[in-house]
Amino acid sequence: MEEISTFEIHEPLDMHLHLRDGDMLSLVGPLTSQTFSGALIMPNLVPPITTKEALLAYKERINEACYKDKFEPLVTLFFKNDYTYEFLNDIKDQIIGIKLYPAGVTTNSETGVSSMDIEVLRPTLESMSKLGIPLCIHGETNGFVMDREKEFMPIYESLAVAFPKLKIIMEHITTKDAIELLDKYDNLYATVTMHHLLITLDDVAGGMLKPHLFCKPIAKRPEDRTALLSAALKAHPKLMFGSDSAPHPKHKKESCGCAAGVFTSPIALQVLTQLFEKHGCLDNLNKFISLNAQKIYNLNLAKKTIKLIKKDFVVPTAYEYKNESVIPMYAGEIISWSIMSIN
Ligand SMILES: NC(=O)N[C@@H](CC(=O)O)C(=O)O
Numbered sequence: 001m002e003e004i005s006t007f008e009i010h011e012p013l014d015m016h017l018h019l020r021d022g023d024m025l026s027l028v029g030p031l032t033s034q035t036f037s038g039a040l041i042m043p044n045l046v047p048p049i050t051t052k053e054a055l056l057a058y059k060e061r062i063n064e065a066c067y068k069d070k071f072e073p074l075v076t077l078f079f080k081n082d083y084t085y086e087f088l089n090d091i092k093d094q095i096i097g098i099k100l101y102p103a104g105v106t107t108n109s110e111t112g113v114s115s116m117d118i119e120v121l122r123p124t125l126e127s128m129s130k131l132g133i134p135l136c137i138h139g140e141t142n143g144f145v146m147d148r149e150k151e152f153m154p155i156y157e158s159l160a161v162a163f164p165k166l167k168i169i170m171e172h173i174t175t176k177d178a179i180e181l182l183d184k185y186d187n188l189y190a191t192v193t194m195h196h197l198l199i200t201l202d203d204v205a206g207g208m209l210k211p212h213l214f215c216k217p218i219a220k221r222p223e224d225r226t227a228l229l230s231a232a233l234k235a236h237p238k239l240m241f242g243s244d245s246a247p248h249p250k251h252k253k254e255s256c257g258c259a260a261g262v263f264t265s266p267i268a269l270q271v272l273t274q275l276f277e278k279h280g281c282l283d284n285l286n287k288f289i290s291l292n293a294q295k296i297y298n299l300n301l302a303k304k305t306i307k308l309i310k311k312d313f314v315v316p317t318a319y320e321y322k323n324e325s326v327i328p329m330y331a332g333e334i335i336s337w338s339i340m341s342i343n
């Protein structure tokens with residue numbers, strides 16, 4: 001049989017992305033917007049995006065930094081308990097969803113919600129449900145680091161039951177428990193990163209410590225990775241690709257007190273193609289990387305085709321702009337697929 005040597009991805013979408021701001025935005029914005037058709041942009045800036053003015057201004061800065069012709073920044077608001085129905089009604093057409101962070105569980109989440117008590121959250125979530133605004137959640141408790149996501153499962157369940165019309169997206173899932181929950185509730189969906197399909201805690205801390213693979217939620221056990229990978233490879237219809245590409249300056253990663261986040265945007269399409277090819281599942285890659293998200297979020301995007309070729313791609317050792325330097329996953333390593341053309 002002749003070996004496949006090229007592969008096309010249409011309208012790739014990254015449904016969980018950190019673009020940051022300032023020089024970092026100028027550095028990473030082009031890297032995503034060149035190859036992706038759209039991305040769901042996280043609101044955890046300092047301070048987080050909580051007003052219409054801040055949202056629109058951020059969207060404008062993103063458009064300035066990005067190749068904006070064929071790239072749609074799908075912006076989000078940082079969840080607050082005190083958003084009124086009127087405020088949400090006014091902003092709903094500008095956002096794709098609202099992102100909820102329990103306070104303190106991850107980067108820039110200090111002003112997140114201090115309680116996941118449903119009665120406390122009810123007024124805002126009822127308004128979102130009525131207005132059809134999806135709820136994206138960083139689902140971790142503040143328990144033992146390996147158990148934080150698992151411990152959050154009952155919270156996802158009670159939210160799914162209490163607000164059956166609210167679309168709830170479990171962001172960057174890392175456990176087989178989360179995969180199992182997907183099939184239990186109609187209104188639960190999930191994103192999964194590329195790195196959680198590839199690594200376990202062993203890759204982060206089993207040998208020499210790898211700060212560039214350190215992220216929240218932390219990579220888990222082999223059985224978790226297997227469950228995530230098998231759902232992604234079969235393009236489970238409620239699972240979407242969300243890179244959670246989370247750039248931090250090199251000095252904040254290679255430091256005592258390493259910031260959480262893995263930077264993967266510029267290598268995501270190549271690595272995912274390599275991974276799906278290795279498992280004989282290339283036929284499902286367009287669903288995982290675009291079609292599932294288009295259906296879940298009712299998206300209609302400009303046409304964009306990325307042609308990849310089976311040819312070695314040496315991952316740059318760093319991406320730099322002015323004083324910013326970011327180290328990508330697989331820095332200096334070789335991936336067997338490269339981007340050939342973008343149309
Ligand atoms: N994933 C991470 O480890 N970090 C993200 C925040 C997040 O997505 O939780 C970041 O903003 O750096």
Ligand SMILES: [Zn+2]
Nearest residue numbers: 106138171216
């Ligand atoms: Zn998160």
Ligand SMILES: [Zn+2]
Nearest residue numbers: 016042244246
């Ligand atoms: Zn994230």
